[in-house]
Amino acid sequence: MRSDNYYLRAFWGISLSLAAVKIIFTLRPEIDLFTEEAQYWLWSQNMAWHYYSKPPLVAVLNYLSTGLLGNTELGVRINAILAGVGISWVTYLFASHLYGAKAGFWAGLVAQAMPVWWLASTFHMTDSSLTFFWILAVHLVYRGIEEKKQNWWLWAGVATAFGLMAKMVMLLIFPSVLIYLLFIRGFKVQQKNFAVFVAVSLLGFVPALIWNWENNFDTFKHLATLGGAGDGESKPVDLGNSLKWFFEYWSGQLAIVSPFLLPIWFLCFRDIFKTKTGSSVYLILPGILAFSAFAALSLMKRVEVNWPVFAYTGFAVVLGGWIAGQSEIWTRFTKVAIILSIGIPVLFLLPDVTYLKSFAPIKKGEQKALSRLSGHVELAQRLEFLMDSLTLENEFYFSDSYHTASELSFYLPRNPQTYVMNMGSRKNQFDLWEDMSQFVNTEKVGVFVSMNHETMQERAAFERLIYEETFVPFYEGLPIRKVKIQIWENLKSYQPFVPDTY
Structure with a gap:
């Protein structure tokens, strides 16, 4: 024994x-x-x-x-x-x-x-x-x-x-x-x-x-909504x-x-x-x-x-x-x-020490499973390159998604505070923090990053568009997602969607 x-x-x-x-x-x-x-x-x-x-x-x-x-x-x-x-x-x-x-x-x-x-x-x-x-x-x-x-x-x-x-x-x-x-x-x-x-x-x-x-x-309103209450009219x-x-x-x-x-x-x-x-x-x-x-x-x-x-x-x-x-x-x-x-x-x-992941179906399956865990460093590096090559500074970064905004804050140099422009989603923590309205008519450069929208849908208006592209990060040679990048100059007006759902 x-x-x-x-x-x-x-x-x-x-x-x-x-x-x-x-x-x-x-x-x-x-x-x-x-x-x-x-x-x-x-x-x-x-x-x-x-x-x-x-x-x-x-x-x-x-x-x-x-x-x-x-x-x-x-x-x-x-x-x-x-x-x-x-x-x-x-x-x-x-x-x-x-x-x-x-x-x-x-x-x-x-x-x-x-x-x-x-x-x-x-x-x-x-x-x-x-x-x-x-x-x-x-x-x-x-x-x-x-x-x-x-x-x-x-x-x-x-x-x-x-x-x-x-x-x-x-x-x-x-x-x-x-x-x-x-x-x-x-x-x-x-x-x-x-x-x-x-x-x-x-x-x-x-x-x-x-x-x-x-x-x-x-918080209590949010939890009530998750529990099936507070969604408005009964269905x-x-x-x-x-x-x-x-x-x-x-x-x-x-x-x-x-x-x-x-x-x-x-x-x-x-x-x-x-x-x-x-x-x-x-x-x-x-x-x-x-x-x-x-x-x-x-x-x-x-x-x-x-x-x-x-x-x-x-x-x-x-x-x-x-x-x-x-x-x-x-x-x-x-x-x-x-x-x-x-x-x-x-x-x-573990890393691919057995080479099993080199088989295309397994590699693609891993890429799909890890899609939300990859590509963020590449995106941050691309943004840093664009800002350097365009010789721009004094910028702020914003997205239509708190997921994207959070990743940008973590991976961009010096971990800047990022912002979310609500385009119709329910309330989240970013709605309670100071928003982009602080940058109206400050001559600052705004960098819009989105995986969901091609435009800002008139939620924000800038003086002029400096640059835009669609960036595609890769995982092990496989494309992960398409990311819209727009670099704007001087925010003139800001009218985000104001959520009334929790």
């Missing part, structure tokens, strides 16, 4: 190797920041209590990490990579506490084998820190329930407060814990501890309340769309837990529903609640498949315990499934 130290060493060996793979991927010169990552980085250059659509933690982490590593891809993504290691480590600790070190090892691997956690631990999104603080809080609450000590509940409240500063959906932990306490008939005993937990947790709401009080409660339910959205959501959930692991997921859940042991119910309850809530929402609107995934961490813990108790046949099956689940993304993330 292998010792606990063996499983601990194996866990850390694999986890640190996978972290190294993600660092290598980040350092690949043809891979740029994902557009949402660039947006969150730009938030960190404009620090605030809160932002239009998200709490401040993602910006705070970017501010700290880029302060150490500079405004680089690694400076941004190191947050996600460390969060991924942290998620796996807490998963290991939780499963080891419940079922032993062998179960902890398998739980940690299951967490790292799920495709969606590859995304959250490679690209710095709000889900990165949310998922870490979620599993940490769930673990600490369980220890508090088990040992009936208020210190565990207090620290769980701290973890939950940080989770709320990552994403407000962290609130789901409250009904999850409450339902479990009622299930085990432990609420009366833990009533005071639960109250302490909630009180400390809600401190994480303070930044949101401060900012929203000063900004017309825009009749379209059964066809409802079924389409629901099955998209359902199939997406099967994919994000890894198709290779589906048989053991099924057998594990079958055994849980038969036995209904306390720890197993506690671990799967948040995931079931999150899945059900977003499944119901998917009948009214399209739901992103990643929305409930933060709550699936408990699934990895309970599955690790189940795997540890299985026969050699199922253990071998699990090894193969996890090797495939981890190995395929590793081949995808």
Whole structure:
């Protein structure tokens, strides 16, 4: 029988190797920041209590990490990579506490084998820190329930407060814990501890309340719109769309837990529903609640498949315990499934050391998958070349898309503040910042960059057009997208679309 130290060493060996793979991927010169990552980085250059659509933690982490590593891809993504290691480590600790070190090892691997956690631990999104603080809080609450000590509940409240500063959906932990306490008939005993937990947790709401009080409660209106409210006149339910959205959501959930692991997921859940042991119910309850809530929402609107995934961490813990108790046949099956689940993304993330990506279909598939992660450096370099060759200076950059504007700010020299000219989209963070009207009649050069429009549609009027072109960046010799570049002189008037939707 292998010792606990063996499983601990194996866990850390694999986890640190996978972290190294993600660092290598980040350092690949043809891979740029994902557009949402660039947006969150730009938030960190404009620090605030809160932002239009998200709490401040993602910006705070970017501010700290880029302060150490500079405004680089690694400076941004190191947050996600460390969060991924942290998620796996807490998963290991939780499963080891419940079922032993062998179960902890398998739980940690299951967490790292799920495709969606590859995304959250490679690209710095709000889900990165949310998922870490979620599993940490769930673990600490369980220890508090088990040992009936208020210190565990207090620290769980701290973890939950940080989770709320990552994403407000962290609130789901409250009904999850409450339902479990009622299930085990432990609420009366833990009533005071639960109250302490909630009180400390809600401190994480303070930044949101401060900012929203000063900004017309825009975040709450935005979240209401995402939840299907606030869209104006009510519309009749379209059964066809409802079924389409629901099955998209359902199939997406099967994919994000890894198709290779589906048989053991099924057998594990079958055994849980038969036995209904306390720890197993506690671990799967948040995931079931999150899945059900977003499944119901998917009948009214399209739901992103990643929305409930933060709550699936408990699934990895309970599955690790189940795997540890299985026969050699199922253990071998699990090894193969996890090797495939981890190995395929590793081949995808690493440079083409195997030359498999030289085959045209694979190369084109990778280019399509990475299209939003490439071409931004080339675009910034082209803009810099144009400004130098035209001997222009004192310019400002603007786009019709906050995605493009954010990428430009990150990759242009000296990281200038960029601007978004709203052409008809819903409100975003750029609508709350100082806009281009400050440049009217200032004789400055305006550089318009768009992947969606050929003209500014009379939203802005300049004195004269200096230069324009359509630029096409490439990925491994394949064209990525067409980008319209226009360089204008002296903004005369500015009338952007003013969104009334959230």
